[in-house]
Amino acid sequence: MLSNSCQNIMVCITQQITCERLILKASDLGNQLEGQLFVIHVAKNEWNFLDNAKESEALEYLFKISKSVGANLSVLKSDNIVETLVNFAKENEITHVVMGESPNHHSKSNLHTELSQSLPGVEILVIP
Template sequence: MDSPKNILVCVTQQKTCERLIRKAANLKNELKGELFVIHVAKNAWNFLDNIKEGEALDYLFRISKSVGADLSVLKSDNIVETIVAFAKEKNISHIVMGESPNDHKENNFFSDLKSMLPNIEITVVPQEEI
């Protein structure tokens, strides 16, 4: 029997990330693994002072719980390394993330993750699927 496949969803502090959590929940049902949701905030970001971001994270927390996942909010100035460490610790086999907005194409988030986690399947959900 195959070992369970654990799935990690990378979210930002936006309610639109609900679609990523729901897509990963479907994958979890197929793969029979555990589902983890992570949001990494830079140390300088104080999202608790920002009502909108706090509300969005609370909303994503509730969505995560509804599909049987834990939402972890971590603070780090190196977002990619933090996600890589989390993925290794939780024995992640799949990552679900959203496509970067067009004005962030220089953001090499996907490439960095892929190079640091070559054995993990990464699914990028296009923005059109919102």
């Protein structure tokens, strides 16, 4: 099976324009690894980002950035963000995860820890 040589990179973004740096960093990594890039945003079910002009503009901008580096942007709705990210990672045979550092270090640690425990063997890169 050739899937071991395939490098798939998942970029976890929020609906903030500043996530552009994560997509670009992951794109550089993808170029080094000759890997495929997957950009994902998970919105909680009660979040209605389409009614929020600022957030929908940011997602549209991030969609354009994703396309410019050859990646698709997936927006999924779920109340269990970690489980959704883990399932997406497994379905797409993700080998690397790129995520931003949370302003609240405890949140970042929890998400990072939960992903690390749920995805053994997947390299997780936290970008400040």
